[in-house]
Amino acid sequence: MTDPISFSSRKAGMAAREGALRLTHAVLNDKKMLDEAYQAELENGPLRKLPGNDRAFAKRIVITLLQHLGEIDQILASFMDRGIPKKSGPLRNILRLGVAELLFLQVPSHAVVDSAVTHFRTWKKYAGFKGLTNAVLRQVSQKGAERLKEIDTAKANLPDWLYQDWLKSYGKDVVDQMVEVSNAPSTPLDLSFKANDENAQKLAEVLEGQWLETGSLRLASHGKVDELEGFEAGDWWVQDTAASLPVKLLGDVKDTEVLDLCAAPGGKTMQLAALGADVTALDLSGKRLQRIQKNLDRTKLEAKLVQGDALKHKFGKLFPAILLDAPCSATGTMRRHPELIHQRSPADIAHFAKLQARMLRRAADLLDDNGVLVFCTCSLQAAEGPDLIPDFLMEYPDFGIDPVEEKNHPEFAPFIQSDGSLRTRPDQMAELGGLDGFYIIRFRKYA
Secondary structure (H helix, E strand, C coil), X not given: CCCCCCCCCHHHHHXXXXXXXXXXXXXXCCCCCHHHHHHHHHHHCHHHHCCHHHHHHHHHHHHHHHHCHHHHHHHHHHHCCCCCCCCCCCHHHHXXXXXXXXHHCCCCHHHHHHHHXXXXXXXXXXXXXXXXXXXXXXXXXXXXXXXXXXXXXXXXXXXXXXXXXXXXXXXXXXXXXXXXXXXXXXXCEEEEECCCCHHHHHHHHHCCCEECCCCCXXXXXXXXXXXXXXXXXXXXXXXXXXXXXXXXXXXXXXXXXXXXXXXXXXXXXXXXXXXXXXXXXXXXXXXXXXXXXXXXXXXXXXXXXXXXXXXXXXXXXXXXXXEEECCXXXXXXXXXXXXXXXXXXXXXXXXXXXXXXXHHHHHHHCEEEEEEEEEEECCCCHHHCHHHHHHHHHHCCCEEECCCCCCCCHHHHXXXXXXXXXXXXXXXXXXXXXXXXXXXXXXXXXX
C-alpha cells in the first residue's frame, strides 16, 4: 500500500485529497465506476499533473472509503447527534474521507484535520462548516478507534438487502470472511498464459509470481501492468483466476467452433483462441470489441469479432460449443470494485436475472445437438445463478446438467456444488488474496 504520508510536497498532498473528493463524488453521487472516474482524471483532470505516488494515494483513500463506507458512516453518526446538516454540499464526503484516513490508513490527525478544513477554500459557499468538520474529526481521532471495535464489519459495510441475501445463501461466517478478504488493502493480480511452457516458467520467476492450482499465475504485488515483463511480447493477459474456469469446462476445443457470447472484456476469448478454437466472439459494444482486438493483436491470437445484440443477432448456423458469460450485477467482483455494492439495488438483481434467463434460452437455441453450453455470471446472488436453472431445464427438456466431477477436475474440488456446478467466492484461497465470486454450470444438449 502507498505510504499515506509520503507526498512529494504539502501542496501535492492537498491536491491528492481534492482529487479523492472528486472521485468520491463521481462514484457515490454520479454512480460512476471508480476506474472510469480515475481514468478521466488522468486524462483531463488535475490529478494528471501529480506524481504517481500522489495519484495512487488519492485512489487509495477512495478505495478505503468504499470498502469501509458503512463503518465510516456509523462512526460519523455516533459523533453527530443531529446528523449531516441539510444543504451542506461536500461536507459528508469530506468527513468520510477524513475518517478513512484516520481510522483505516492511520494518517496523523493533524494532517487529516488540516486538510479536511482546507477543502473549504475551494468550497467557499460551505465555509461555515469548517468548525463542525474540525470538531468531528478531532473527536474521531481521539475516540473513533474504540467505537470501531463495537461495529459488525460485514453488517455495517453491506447494504442490508445484500447482507440478508448473502446471509441466507452462505451463512454469517462466510459473509464475514468474504467482506474481510474484500477489504484487504490490495488485491493480487492474476495472469493467464497462452501456454504453460518454458517461457511461462521463466516469466513466473521474473515476475515473482505463484502458480495457482487453477493454472493462473498470481502476483501478490506489481507495478503498472503494461510495464511488466511479457506484456509487450503478448505472453499473458490479466484475468482473475475464477474468470478463467468457465472456458476449462468446455474441454478440448482445438479446431472446434465456439461461440463466445458477451465476450468483453475478452479474457475468455483469448483463452479459447490460445487453445486453438475457432472463436466467434460477440459483444454489444463496439468500443469493448476494439479493446479485445487490441489484446488479440498484442497476444498474436485470432478470433472473429462480431458487434451485435446476443438476443437478436442472426448467426445463420448452430454451434457445437457456446460460452455465455451473461451480464450481471457483478457483486462477485467486490474485491476489485468495492463501489458496486453501493450502487446496486434489489431491482438491479431482478433486472439482470430476467435478462440472464432470456440470454440462456437464446444460447440454448444456438446450440447444436450433442453440444456443450457453459453459462456463468460473476455474481454472488442466487437469483443470478442457481435459481435460474430449474425453469430453464423445464423449458428445455433436451438439455441436462453435465456435472463437473472431482475425479476429472481435482483442481476444481473446492468449488464443486452438489449438482456439479461451480461456485467461487472471495473468501476462498483467502490466504493468497481470495477469488472473484462466480457461478458456473455446464449443460449438454442431447439429440
